[in-house]
Amino acid sequence: MIAPAATLDLEAFHFIRDFVYRSASIVIDEDKHYLVEYRLAPLIEREGMRSFRHLVTELQQPSAGPLRSRVVDAMTTNETSFFRDAKPFDILRRIILPQLIERRRPYRELHLFFGGCSSGQEPYSIAMLIRQYFPELNDWDVRLTAADLSGEMIRKAREGLYTQFEVNRGLPARLLVQYFEKSGIHWRISESIRSMVNFQAMNLSQPLALSTGIDIFFLRNILIYFDQNERSRLLEQVRDALRSDGCLMLGAAETTVFSNTFFVPLPVEFSNMFYLKNTPAPFQTTSA
Ligand SMILES: C[S@@+](CC[C@H](N)C(=O)[O-])C[C@H]1O[C@@H](n2cnc3c(N)ncnc32)[C@H](O)[C@@H]1O
The missing domain is CATH 1.10.155 (Chemotaxis Receptor Methyltransferase Cher; domain 1)
Structure with missing residues (x-):
């Protein structure tokens, strides 16, 4: 020292x-x-x-x-886990993804973006959820783009190698068996899931080079590190990048830090985590 x-x-x-x-x-x-x-x-x-x-x-x-x-x-805080907070993934599976898929069926395209993805557990959770519950998407153009400022986190995410402790946090045992293989004392995510996610080093405090037409923008547990000006600046760009009926997903603790200028909450359970850029809500909010 x-x-x-x-x-x-x-x-x-x-x-x-x-x-x-x-x-x-x-x-x-x-x-x-x-x-x-x-x-x-x-x-x-x-x-x-x-x-x-x-x-x-x-x-x-x-x-x-x-x-x-x-x-x-x-100086970045990289805390993350598979299926972090569990419940919002259920809302995605039951309400948001089925309806987005229904609307995108004519084009067979879906683009999800993960800002501040840390070591990859969040986008990989969604990739596994898609493979498990939405086999129809196997031959769609499904793009999962995940970005983080930390080069070290992007390297780890791309590698897809996790410790026993990391896979014990939030990952159901059946998914561990199905989508991971043992690599020494660690677990490596299968190529079929790994190849679904494109990881990029990206600083969200710079003007974003984002493609428009994003269907779900995951921005979980990152706004808490920004001040109000920077949150507003970033949210404005996120709003521009989302499709008109797209959805923004925040972290569980972010209600209080969220300025509602650019979005309205989706009236579902855990509505503090799901936001839309337009009203009326383009989603039926009772579960299927
Ligand atoms: C607490 S983690 C959240 C990870 C994941 N989204 C989750 O909710 O589990 C926050 C991540 O945001 C990243 N981050 C912080 N500032 C950033 C910036 N300006 N641009 C891109 N990523 C940033 C950090 O490197 C870190 O990996």
């Missing part, structure tokens, strides 16, 4: 806090000094630097591009 003398002073903390906000829109509260120290101390050691001051100096060099990415990466 770095020496105690190299602890994070207030000036370096403010520099790093501003830098992370400018780079990724991630807000680090004034009282999160300990978090920056905890997350960046291992990086400082790995980079062979002497102190946080040294890190700040290096970040200001014109050639610091790769170091800047590693610092932002280290």
Whole structure:
């Protein structure tokens, strides 16, 4: 570990806090000094630097591009799990996907986008759900695009290799048996599921190069890290990217951070998680 003398002073903390906000829109509260120290101390050691001051100096060099990415990466919170929060996946299966499929049948196309996908459990959960419950989609053009700022998370997601602990969190045993194979002490997701998802490194705090025509935009557990301005800016872009009858899905804890300017809630159970850009709602909301 770095020496105690190299602890994070207030000036370096403010520099790093501003830098992370400018780079990724991630807000680090004034009282999160300990978090920056905890997350960046291992990086400082790995980079062979002497102190946080040294890190700040290096970040200001014109050639610091790769170091800047590693610092932002280290400051992201990547908590995720398969079928996180469980219930909304049930709403997707019973209400949203069947009706979207019905409406898209003439074109046989479906495009789902996952912003802030972390290590891939969220898009892979949906890929498994599609394979399990909607075999009709096997010969449709189904695009699952998943993006995250963290290069390390995108690498892990593409690899599709999970620990026992990770597969124990939210993944039903029958899906583990059906779609994973043992690889040493880990579990590897099957190629049939892996190949359904296209992972991309993407910074959602930049103007988005998104194709329009997205049917469901998953933006779960990421707005909580942004301030109101950045949430609004991102949600406006999400709104533009969604089809007129598309659906935005947020995380369970995001009701209070969500500005309703661009969307209306879908009147279903867990309506705090599902939003539409138009009224009247293009979905029957009683389950099939
Ligand atoms: C808490 S995880 C949520 C993962 C998943 N959506 C879920 O709900 O389980 C938040 C993810 O957002 C990513 N993230 C944070 N800021 C981002 C940005 N500006 N652009 C893209 N991804 C970002 C982080 O790297 C992290 O993997």
